Amino acid sequence: MTMQTQTSSKATIGAATLVAMIGIAIMVVTGHVQAATLHDAAHDVRHATGFPCH
C-alpha cells in the first residue's frame, strides 16, 4: 500500500513537472522570444500583459 502510494506520488510529480514545463515553454515562445514574426504578432499582448517587449 505504502509502496503504491509512493509510486503514485512520484508519477504525480513527474506528470506535474512535464506539464509545468510545457506551460512555461508556451509562455516563453508566445510572450518572450524576440523573433520578428512572433514579436509582431504578439506585440499588443506583450505590452498589455506587462512583458518586456522591445
Add this chain to the structure above:
Amino acid sequence: MFTRLLTSGLFAGAAAGLLTALLQLWFVQPVLLHAELYEGGDLVHFGVDSIVPAAQELPGFDPIRDGLSIVFTMLIYCGYALVLTALMSVAEGQGAQINARTGLLWGLAGFVAVHFAPGFSLAPEVPGVAAADVTVRQVWWFITVAMAAGAMWLIAFGSNWAAWIGAAVLLLAPHVYGAPEPEVFSGPVPTELGALFAARALGIGMVAWALVGTFAGYFWSRGVGASEQSQTA
C-alpha cells in the same frame, strides 16, 4: 494523470484567455493605440503649453491584428494555466484542497507572482517609452517572477516564521537590487497615457489571473480529462 493535467489546464487557460483578450481589447488596446500616435510622431506633446486634445479618433477593431492578440492571449494563459494546474496537483498530493473557491486564491497569488511583482519595478510599458535593453529586462523579469512565485508558495504552505520571513526576502530582494533602467528618458508619450496603460494592464491582469485560478481549480476538482478508471479508483 498527465491527460487530466493537460485537459484541465488547457480548458482553464483557453476560457480565461478568451475573456481576458476581450477585456484587453476593450480597456487596454485603446490606450495602446492612442500612445502609438505619439510613438509614430502623428501627435507631439511637450511642456505645459500643449494644445493636443486628449480625445483622439482611434482605429477601430482590426480583424488581423486583434485576432492575433486574441490567439496569443489564449496561448499565454494556457501556458500559465498548465503551470498552475501542475502546482495545484502537487499541493493536493500534500493535502491541500483544490476547487474553484481555493483556485481564486491561487489565481490571485499567481497575479502577484507573475504580474504585480515584476510590474512593481518594471511597470507595464506603453509603446514609445524609454527602457533598458530588452534581454536584460527579460532576465530580471524571469528571476523576479521565480522568486515571487517561491514566496507565494512559502506564504501559502509555510508553517513557521522562517518561511514567512524567507518569503518577504524573496519578494523584496529584486526590487532592492533594482530593475534595469534606461540611461535617458526619451519617451514621447504623455505620462497620463503611460500611467493609465500601466493601471489598466495591472487591473486586467488581476481579473485574468482570478479567472484562470478559478477555472483551473474548477476543472481540476471536477476531474476533467481523467479516465474512468482513475475517477473511480
